[in-house]
Amino acid sequence: MSETITDMFEGYLECKLKKKWKLRFVIVNGSTLYYYKTELDDKPEGSIELAGLVLNTDPKDKLNEHKNSFHITVGSTVNQFKTSTDTFKLWTDTFEKHCKLTAQPAPNKTLIKKSKRSLMDKITRNTVASVGGSGSASFVMNDEMNNLLKAIEKLIEIDAGKEEAKKYEKFIMKLVAKCYMEWQHKNISNEQIYALDKPLRNAFTMFDQLFRYFGLKKAEFLQAGFKNLVDLLNNEIKTQLIQTLRPCLSPKNLSKLRDLFSLFFNVEFFERVWSKTDPKDEVSDHLFNIVQAMNQYNSFPLNLPERQ
Numbered sequence: 001m002s003e004t005i006t007d008m009f010e011g012y013l014e015c016k017l018k019k020k021w022k023l024r025f026v027i028v029n030g031s032t033l034y035y036y037k038t039e040l041d042d043k044p045e046g047s048i049e050l051a052g053l054v055l056n057t058d059p060k061d062k063l064n065e066h067k068n069s070f071h072i073t074v075g076s077t078v079n080q081f082k083t084s085t086d087t088f089k090l091w092t093d094t095f096e097k098h099c100k101l102t103a104q105p106a107p108n109k110t111l112i113k114k115s116k117r118s119l120m121d122k123i124t125r126n127t128v129a130s131v132g133g134s135g136s137a138s139f140v141m142n143d144e145m146n147n148l149l150k151a152i153e154k155l156i157e158i159d160a161g162k163e164e165a166k167k168y169e170k171f172i173m174k175l176v177a178k179c180y181m182e183w184q185h186k187n188i189s190n191e192q193i194y195a196l197d198k199p200l201r202n203a204f205t206m207f208d209q210l211f212r213y214f215g216l217k218k219a220e221f222l223q224a225g226f227k228n229l230v231d232l233l234n235n236e237i238k239t240q241l242i243q244t245l246r247p248c249l250s251p252k253n254l255s256k257l258r259d260l261f262s263l264f265f266n267v268e269f270f271e272r273v274w275s276k277t278d279p280k281d282e283v284s285d286h287l288f289n290i291v292q293a294m295n296q297y298n299s300f301p302l303n304l305p306e307r308q
């Protein structure tokens with residue numbers, strides 16, 4: 001007897017499209033999978049009918065070419081996907097359940113949009129993050145920024161260890177809190193925030209493009225890309241950040257900010273991270289989560305309220 005499932009599942013998943021891995025926002029609804037460039041898009045980039053497809057999660061299968069990758073087949077058609085260790089079982093269980101369905105009528109567009117809005121509500125829901133230290137206070141930070149900071153912490157941890165990563169993660173959190181509070185008190189203008197936001201998004205896009213080659217090309221072949229990313233980080237983001245925060249930070253914290261860029265955002269740092277391919281380090285998982293957080297941030301335009 002055929003099974004009917006009315007619940008939906010959604011999230012980011014890497015899909016192999018036209019022989020290239022691309023991060024896509026995926027909605028599994030009934031017997032159909034829809035994939036979008038971002039969760040902001042109303043129109044799906046494509047869809048896959050799951051009914052009757054066979055799920056393969058065997059790590060020894062050559063089509064599962066990456067850690068935490070899987071594929072579904074029907075006849076000669078193969079659809080490949082990959083995700084992180086944390087979400088691998090969640091996704092494969094979802095695929096297995098929905099592949100057992102018989103083909104169902106496509107849900108109406110309103111239903112899909114409603115699902116996407118609910119996810120956006122969840123992502124943009126404000127949460128309170130507490131920042132310790134003298135002169136600091138609790139401040140409101142949305143989930144995508146929280147995820148991004150945690151992802152950056154993991155990137156530093158890959159290279160320098162947990163203790164160093166925690167130290168700088170706390171410092172970055174303080175910087176975000178400081179920016180937020182100074183902006184609230186109108187000591188930082190909207191224009192200054194927008195000036196920071198644009199190169200930051202460009203850097204995230206560049207990192208995403210480099211990530212496509214992780215595990216496929218050695219670090220030495222990506223030096224030009226690393227250099228372009230580092231130039232952007234140091235020449236635009238660091239410069240703009242220091243100019244914005246100079247009136248608000250102590251000389252000690254300004255020095256610490258410069259140290260952060262000098263120690264971790266240089267070509268050698270990215271080469272070291274790229275070269276750590278031991279599965280025990282779970283480097284690919286960390287990088288996947290970082291790229292996911294960056295893409296999530298880039299999915300939402302920055303719209304600050306007009307100042308009076």
